[in-house]
Amino acid sequence: MGSKRRRENISDDAILGIDLGSTSTRVCLWCPKRKQEDIDVQNSETPGNVSKGDFPSVGYPFEPEGPVYLGSDFDPNRRPISLKYAFYALAEPDKKDDMLKQYVMATPLTSRRGDQDFRDRLMRGLRELFLVLRKEVDTTCRVQKLKISTVGISIPSQWTTDFEDVYRRIIVDVFEQSRDNIRFHTETEALAHVLLRNHRITLPECGDNMYEVYLFLDFGGHNMNGCIFNVVHGQDHDASFYRIEEPFGAGGGSEEWSYRVGEEFARRFRQQRRRSMxxxxxxxxxxxxxxxKSKINPNNFNGPLNMAGWDITLDSAFISRSFEISHKNVLEExxxxxKIVSQIRGVTPYVIVSGGTANHKTVQDRLRSMCKDHGIGEPSFTNKWSISYASGRIARGVAYAAGSRLTFNQFLERGAAFGIQRRQNPTRGNGNPDGEWDSVAELLFNKSVQTALEVSAGSGRDEFKIICDPFFEPGETPNKLHFDHCYDFLLLGKLRRGDWKITFSVTGSQASPSLVLESxxxxxxxxxxxKGRAVKTLNVGHYTTNPLPMSFDGGANCYFVDDEHFDSDQFCRPLPTRLTEDVTEAEFETPDDSEGEDHQSGCSDSEFVPVVGEYASSPNEVENRITNNATIAHQQNAGLATEFPTTRSRLVPDENCQAPVAAMGPSIPNAQPNELPRKEVNSPRSRYAKRVEVHGGHPLMTSRRPLDTGQDTRELSTAPVIAGLRRPEKPANYEHTAKVQVTRWVEAACDHPPFHGRSSKDA
Structure with missing residues (x-):
């Protein structure tokens, strides 16, 4: 009896998913351990203006006293407004953009953001809303014997760190959760997770192709969010997916249309009645x-709009104009x-559309026309699918995303591979006039290749970066990664002239892995x-980075690295140690860099002078003692390693030489999880994204969603940082003196034609 009672008191960990919509709020619990369907926490009451099971998001903050959130009740004597709009008044949006201009329906709140008493009312309303949710969640957890371990929250892609900070404070206060257990994911990332996980049979498929590309567009009431996901089919027919490109979004939709029409109606009401409504x-x-409004066709709307009960009409031109203004941003986005997915070659892209605004026939017709104009099949509208409790799907999806965790070993076992990609400097009209990244990258690191990669930097003007293919499958060229399979991982910069060896190592624990690069x-x-004597000068240098924290993003389903403390100048241009030796006249007759001759690949082995002491006698031996011991063993029988070994040796110069070497990162077998600083996030890039544009590619976009600061030793942060935008400053004393002859890497290694567009190739 006692044993049975103890079993009954045991609760399993669950992930709580919260989707705060502008009209209603949805909540879901997901227990990965139980391998069962998720549990929708539904409202037992049924307000008339929201979907069954949803919690209304409306509050009454305009009065100085009284409760702000009334739940399913309605107060006819008070003006309601969506409490989701409160975040636009409580957060501090980026002053550099015009985001607030896209959310005019929040003006009644944002116009009073300087009033602290009013801000307190808004915070009170949000707390009251989430306290209602907490009560229902606690009841469900008691019945289902669950305890919350992580909270996943869906947010618009345009929301910045300040929005997350406001949201996080509320969740910490109401749900009594550690801030480290709170994960933010964009609304369409959540939508993609639930559709790709639970409704694969409903999504269109492209036959026997290994890859599928889906563009998800969620037209909510006050904004539209979107993202592109790649689905990869393995030989066992299981499908994995990851996000490519940045999540994107824009303000506008059916609620803005209602707001604009309502404001005009109220203005005419005041003129006619001499009082406010x-x-x-x-x-x-x-x-x-x-x-x-669902019956109004703005393209063919004749006659005025008469509202029953009032002798006030709105002309058709205004109704149509307000529709266009309200939907302009979302439709353009x-x-x-x-257009972007239509330019992806090798696959058939599909467009999946959801959200209340997308129920309007005019919006659907516009989207069909866009797809047709770009050669894509008709979009699929999820409101036509038979999905039980459809309004709760984003809450389910954000729970899935927040609960998605891979150790770095598992990421490698799944097929992840890292490579070094080059962008050759255009010189004298030769080589790379458009400044494109090479189509292929040399394999640097995966579960079976963990040795130093030799790289010839050529002139010292070429740019390099590390890219990652989450599902690398060696083909005819097993050591080549194709750029259109990859996303940007870390921008290295311009390696100085010479022959290089670069080592990718992993240190730390499975819960908190870090990257160490050696060059x-x-x-x-x-x-x-x-004195007129011919001499040969040998320059050698070495640099090791401090550990750079890596983290897994459940929304993107990929690993990223925090590059805040990555010193590109130190890595690419370490101060060299120089040794000289007299040479014969015959050797001097050979043209060298000082005489302005071009060098295609830096230096050959025969050009190096044997040296004594700790230096090697050839360029290939300079780094023979710098090995990649800090690697992750692929253990077939013993399972995945739980710690990454960190022992390594390094080059030690002759005692008379002063070669600067960066301090090695300490061995950290018991490392604590990384607290990553908030930074902008760049996205994984498009697989098979061979888009062709006349004037080259677009610049790499950055997400407005900053990274999470997770510290839980059991889990990794879910909003990582990836290098891609920042370009290293050129040293002030660096001069381009050599003529450059740039040669393309072997194009035959690439199975696809050249590409111009926004991807890892032209970030």
Whole structure:
């Protein structure tokens, strides 16, 4: 009896998913351990203006006293407004953009953001809303014997760190959760997770192709969010997916249309009645317009709009114009991304559309026309699918995303591979006039290749970066990664002239892995000294980075690295140690860099001078002692390693030489999880994204969603940082003196034609 009672008191960990919509809020619990369907926490009451099971998101903050959130009740004497709009007044949006201009329906709140008492009312309303959710969640957890371990929250892609900070404070306060257990994911990332996980049979498929590309567009009431996901089918027919490109979004939609029409109606009401509309009159008008606007065709709307009960009309031109203004941003954003996926070669892209605004026939017709104009099949509208409790799907999806965790070993076992990609400097009209990244990258690191990679930096003007293919499958060229399979991982910069060896190592624990990069170079030149003697100079250098924290993003389903403390100048241009030796006249006759001759691949082995002491006698031996011991063993029988070994050796110069070497990162077998600083996030790039544009590619976009600061030793942070935008400053004393002859890497290694577009190739 006692044993049975103890079993009954045991609770399993669950992930709580919360989707705060502008009209209603949805909540879901997901227990990965139980391998069962998720549990929708539904509202037992049924308000008339929201979907069954949803919790209304409306509050009454305009009065100085009284409760702000009334749940399913309605107060006819007070003016309601969505509490989701409160975040636009409580957060501090980026002053550099015009985001607030896209959310005019939040103006009644944002216009009073300087009033601290009013801000307190908004915070009170949000707390009251989430306290209602907490009560229902606690009841469900008791019945289902669950305890919350992680909270996943869906947010618009445009929300910045300040929005997350406000949201996080509320969740910590109401749900009594550690801030480290709170994960943010964009609304369409959540939508993609639930559709790709639970409704694969409903999504269109492209036959026997290994890859599928889906553009998800979620047209909510006050904004549209979108993202592109790649689905990869393995030989066992299981499908994995990861996000490519940045999540994107724009303000606008059906709620803005209602707001603009309502503001004009209220203005005419004041002119005619000599008074403002009372709250019950405002609600009556809003209900009437919301009920009829689905039948209004702004392209063919004749005659005025007569609202029953009032002798006030709105002309058709205004109704149509307000529709266009309210939907302009969201439709333009959708059109731009439909164009992007239409230029992906090798696959058939599909457009999946959801959200209340997308229920309007005119919006659907516009989207169909966009797809047709760009050669894509008709979009699929999820409101036509038979999905039980459809309004709760984003809450389910954000729970899945927040609960998605891979150790770095598992990421490698799944097929992840890292490579070094080059962008050759265009010189003299030769080589790379458009400044494109090479189509292939040399394999640097995966579960079976963990040795130093030799790289010839050529002139010292070429740019390099590390890219990652989450599902690398060696083909005819097993050591080549194709750029259109990859996303940007870390921008290295311009390696100085010479022959290089670069090592990718992983240190730390499975819960908190870090990247350590080692670089070494050797370069020789022949010149005459001041006495007229011919001498050969050998330059060698070495640099090791401190550990750079890595983290897994459940929304993107990929690993990223925090590059805040990555010193590109130190890595690419370490101060060299120089050794000289007299040479014969015959050797001096060979043209060298000082005489302005081009060098295609830096230096050959025969150009290096044997040296004594700790230096090697050839460029290939300069780094023979710098091995990649800090690697992850693929253990077939013992399972995945739980710690990464960190022992490594390094080059030690002759005692008379002063070669600067960066301090090695300490061995950290018991490392604590990384607290990553908030930074902008760049996205994984498009697989098979061979888009062709006349004037080259677009610049790499950055997400407005900053990274999470997770510290839980059991889990990794879910909003990582990836290098891609920042370009290292050129040293002030660096001069381009050599002529450059740039040669393309072997194009035959690439199975696809050249590409111009926004991807890892032209970030």
């Amino acid at each position: 009372r709250p019950e009159e405002w609600k009556a008008f809003a209900d009437q317009f919301d009920n009829c 959708a059109k731009e991304n439909i 070494s170079f050797a370069y020789s030149r022949i010149s005459k000294n001041g």
